[in-house]
Amino acid sequence: MPTFQDMTILTGRANPQLAEAAARHLNVALGNLEVFEFSNENLFVKIDESVRENDVYIFQSFSRPVNTSILELLIIIDAAKRASAGRITAVIPYYAYGRTDKKDQPRVPITSRLIADLITVAGANRVLTIDLHAGQIQGFFNIPVDELTAMYLLADHFRGKSPGERVVVSPDIGGAKRARNFAELLNAPLAVVEKRRAGNLDRAEVMNLIGEVEGKTAILVDEEINTGSSIVQAAELLQERGAREIYACCTHAVLSGPAVDRLRASPIRELVVTDTVPIPPEKRLDTMTILSIAPLLAETISRIHTGRSVGAMFEASRQSVLDNS
Secondary structure, X not given: OOOOOOEEEEEOXXXXXXXXXXXXXXXXXXXXXXXXXXXXXXXXXXXXOOOEOOEEEEEOOOOOOXXXXXXXXXXXXXHHHHOOEOEEEEEEOOOOOOOXXXXXXXXXXXXXXXXXXXXXXXXXXXEEEEOOOOHHHHHHOOOOEEEEOOHHHHHHHHHOOOOOOEEEEEOOHHHHHXXXXXXXXXXXXXXXXXXXXXXXXXXXXXXXXXXXXXXXXXXEEEEEEOOOHHHHHHHHHHHHOOOOEEEEEEEEEOOOOOHHHHHHOOOOXXXXXXXXXXXXXXXXXXXXXXXXXXXXXHHHHHHHHHOOOOHHHHHHHHHHHHHHO
């Protein structure tokens, strides 16, 4: 294993609160980084301390403004590389463009792959992210990728929260595997909402429910809530089918467009999310619980820095939830 002088934590402007929280868990001060935008919209970055031969971790979620956040990360990586950093790890809690992971229509791009190439060419040696939309995105990189999951954290929350007989529900067939794993953690059965999406519109038509939810506490599980259309339609269907109570959880609370209004009017009793993207006060519902993934990121960074196994950490987390479910 290569050895580095020190650990340096830098953060872009997308989600500095998360980087600060992770740095506190690591007992490390955030590095001094200057980022601002000129009047012509050109970004300027300057690292105001030496990072020569350091193990550098750059935090940047691809949250709003998404495209600016991506470019800002690339420029920070380039600055660290030109400052002779020993190793550069891009910490991307939320990886946007995850849905453009394949050519599902004629003459369309695979933007997830393009962004992976940009991050690699900019000079990153490693990527640390959480709950990608599709697992194959890891293969778009030619550098190591550690994909963490918030599912253990979310499952642990529901272990003592949802009363009565539980059923875990996937709001679409594509998320069935994730929901199945979540159901295993809670020792609960699985149900799946079958739906069809209309073209490129952020609108889905719910078609059918596979599984039984009548009289049970239903927990909807997804990796991301964007406009809230899918999760709210699924919740309404569960209510129609006789679910006793309806909860929902996701890793990435993007909450764009009409999402907040839709969720506020939905039958969802509690929405549990993480802080992979910042959630401003106007998007925080009374029924929302926000769990921090800062301890998870901090522990992973510590293990990467010292050359310890990241997989062993997840196996221990999984076993802990199973033992207490």
